[in-house]
Amino acid sequence: MxxxxxxxxxxxxxxxxxxxxxGKFIKDSGLKKVLLVYGSERIKSNGLFDVVTNSLNENNIEYIAFGGVISNPILSTVQEAIKIAKKENVEAILSVGGGSVLDSSKTIAVGTLYDGDVWDFFGGKKAIEKALPIFDIITLAATGSEMNGYAVVTNEITKHKDSIWSPHVYPKVSIINPELQKSVSKDYLVYSAADIIAHCIEGYFTAKIQxxxxxxxxxxIIKTVMETTEILLKNPEDYSARGDFAWAATNALNGTTTVGTSGVSFPNHMIEHSLSALYNVPHGAGLSVVMPAWMKWYYKKNEAQFIRFAKELFGKNSALEGIEALENWFNKIGTPTKLKQFSLGVENFKDIVENLSFQEEYSKEDLEEILKNAI
Amino acid sequence: MxxxxxxxxxxxxxxxxxxxxxGKFIKDSGLKKVLLVYGSERIKSNGLFDVVTNSLNENNIEYIAFGGVISNPILSTVQEAIKIAKKENVEAILSVGGGSVLDSSKTIAVGTLYDGDVWDFFGGKKAIEKALPIFDIITLAATGSEMNGYAVVTNEITKHKDSIWSPHVYPKVSIINPELQKSVSKDYLVYSAADIIAHCIEGYFTAKIQxxxxxxxxxxIIKTVMETTEILLKNPEDYSARGDFAWAATNALNGTTTVGTSGVSFPNHMIEHSLSALYNVPHGAGLSVVMPAWMKWYYKKNEAQFIRFAKELFGKNSALEGIEALENWFNKIGTPTKLKQFSLGVENFKDIVENLSFQEEYSKEDLEEILKNAI
Structure with missing residues (x-):
């Protein structure tokens, strides 16, 4: 330890x-005016927007609505919201949506209290000293953003997807109602399953001390995600499975899985960020392609842990059988496992590799070998 | 869920x-004067007292030392400390010791900001509205008090052991250094193992929704405790095992094991509290006697979960085999499993049962039947 x-x-x-x-939670924190950040206008047709704004009105919380955040959220949207938040002197950010909306909200919370460009903070270039308080209603279980200090945004001009981390952007209150998550499409359900598994295995396999x-x-967490994904694919209305899936998602990236470990890195996320930034691949779908490819390349560096994984998750006896079993499971639930499913191939390797932000740990040759495993 | x-x-x-x-952690919270609560004078001979007071001095934190807290801590000690804390206008409580010292410290933190008798709050008779901030260095892994809002104290006049819970008594900062925990005796190590297991199984078996x-x-948590207890009995210096044991202890009662459950009760703790209050039995030792006895009485009410327990923990196929395996393991590590090991027998049942505080859920006959299983 x-x-x-x-x-x-x-x-x-x-x-x-x-x-x-x-509204009550925000009022209890002594706050009176929020920027209400959301994604598509769907929350207006499904009634959630009304529920939220009614609750704000009842508690005398003034709000400015800011919609239009897209998945793989982009910097220009965040910058636009920061301008409005500054002009309107909002005291907090309320995020209503999935991980993309919440990551944007965290970034807006930082940018509103900063005079320069919020991109200055990405990639750890500058330490975050403060942020507006953040509240959220999370409508998609996947990123774990509801209980951590991370946010990921894409700079669409430089084509870089990068992250911030700060203790100041942990949400004050996160609302997780599994019923709000049942409208997610089957595609996004299985991409989310891959995303949660990716959050877990990065540390599980790369830690030097585990x-x-x-x-x-x-x-x-992985057993829970696998069991409940299969239930939800058959019956999206299963509240119990939806709840277990949501809580597993939160726990996968709230710090509890990497406590006392050392040397953890996030190669799968880093490679995937390049796919999302360049080709707007859905994050979870990109991860289910990258994971088996990376695992096949990496497993000899930590074979005992890969054998443990094979045994515990799939009842298999070797590292490679475990990796194959995971890949088969991805295929079974319908999340991509090969680059060609995004119409990508060897001709894209150069662009993908050059876009990556951690070439000190992995050489270009390493990265190309990993990508080859996804052909 | x-x-x-x-x-x-x-x-x-x-x-x-x-x-x-x-000292730095307290200073960073803007506090300048603490009551330093501890147990025996051993922390002076082993150097910990000096380390702590040097750190306080370096950070210009004034302190009043208050020693003498005993295990199964008593109300009169707490009341005495509250008087001093009030008179000296301390701004925070610093606990240096095990769960008894920390539980006393939490109670002192509540009582210092209250005009009446702090016993008013025990058993949920009165809601706690405020408390001084609490810091601690936990020198025994067992109670989990370092990451929750519980405290247990014995009123030695009425012979009742009772508890408080409040969000106001979660420690601000808890220091867990496994090296400080290696001086624990073998007896208290195995009692602690039983205590941690008890914290887990109460909810595991009694929850209506799990x-x-x-x-x-x-x-x-239980696997970790069993594995590491066996290592530590052979080699008390094993830092890694000591660390895993400590973190398992913290997680057993920090709320993470009962999330989304319903109907959880604490019958083993309630029965044990009677043993401790009347006969000053060490808490963990009392629990290892009560648990198998209670399990044998209760298992038919939730047999599937007892079979799960038997399989997952001991590779057994029936509820009774699982309970027996746990009892055998307690015997193996050397924590008591029968009342006669405390020189108690049928003649004490009446007193034990009458001392209990939750007779609405269990009849006197039920309780005597449970105790009979521990003869």
Missing amino acids: ENFIYYNPTKIEFGKEKEKKI PTYMSRQVEN | ENFIYYNPTKIEFGKEKEKKI PTYMSRQVEN
Whole structure:
């Protein structure tokens, strides 16, 4: 067990109808004016927008609505929202949507209290010293953004997808109502499953020190995701499975799976960020392509852990059989496992590799070999 | 998954030498004067007292030392400390010791800001509205008090052991340095193992709704405790095992194992509290006696979960075999499993049962039947 700090002050409000209390939660924090950030106009037709704004009105919380955040959210949208937040002197950001809306909201919360360009903070170039308080209603279980200090945004001009992390952008209150998540399409459900699994396996396989307790925690999350994804593909209305899936998603990236580990890196995410930034591939779909490819390339560096993975998750006895079983499971649920499913091939390798932001750990040749495994 | 709120704002500072920073952590919170609560004078001979007070001095934190907290801590000690804390106008409580010292410290933190008798709050008789901030260096892994809002104290006049819970008594910062925990005696190590297992199984067996994710989390904690206890009995110096044991102890009662469950009760703890209050039995030792006895009485009410327990923890196929395997393991590590090991027998049943505080759920006959299983 390595030395560590664990601190996660987000309050989770989980369950049915919790979104009706959002106004009260904001009021209880002594705040009176928010920027309400959302994605597509669908939240107006499905009634969620009304539920939220009614709750805000009842609690005398003034709001400015800002819609239009897209998946793989882009910097220009965030910059536009920051301008409005500054002009309107909002005191907090309320995110209503999935991980893209919440990541944008976190970035807006930082940018509103900063005079320069918020992109300055991405990739750890500058330390974040403050942010507006963030509240959210998370409508898609996948990114875990509802209980951590990460946000990922794409600079669409430079074509770079990059991240910030700060203790200041942990949401104050996150509302997770599994019922709000049942309208997700089958495609996005399986992409989300891949995303959650990716959050877990990065640390599980790359950690130099990995307490068994943390391995079992990861295996619990992956088992839960696999069991509940299969249930939800058959019956999207299954509340219990939807709830377990959502809580597994939150736990996959709230810090509890990497406690006491050391040397964790995120190669799958880094490679995928290049796919999303260049070709606007859905994040989870990109990850289900990258993971098996990376695992086949990496497993000899930590073979015992790959054998453990094969045994615990799939009852297999070798590293390669475990990787194959995961790839087969991705195929079974219908999330992509090969680059050609995005109409990409060897001709794109150069662009993908050049876009990557961590070439000190992986050589260009390494990265091309990994990508070859996804042909 | 039942509706729930999860909120745990304690910052964990885990690892070697973290106790040297205690003064800085208190200073960073803008506090200048603490009551330093501890147990026996052993922390003066082993050097910890000096490390702590040096760190306080370096950071210009004034302190009043208050020692003498005993295990199964008593109300009169707490009341005495509250008087001093009030008179000296301390701004925070610093606990240096195990769960008894920390539970006393939490109670002192509440009582210092209250005009009446702090016992008013026990058993939920009165809601806690405020408390001084609490910091701690936890020197025994067992109670999980370092990351929750519980405290248990015995009123030695009425002979009742009772508890408080409040969001106001979560520690601000808890320091867990496994090296400080290696001086624990073998007896207290195995009592602690039983205590941690008890924290997990109460919810695991009594919950009316129990997501599988939570069951696996509990099984992870118990597996970790069993593996590491056996290592530590052979080699108390094993830092890695000590660290895993400590983190399992913290997780057993920080709320993460009962998320989304419903109908959880704590019968083993309630029965044990009677043993401790009347006969000053060590808490963990009392629990290892009560658990198998209660399990044998209760298992038919939730047999599927007991079979799951038997399979997952011991590779057994029936509820009774699982309970027997746990009892055998307690015997193997050397924690008591029968009342006669405390020189108690049928003649004490009346007193034990009458001392209990939850006779609405269990009849006197039920309780006597449970106790009979421990003869």
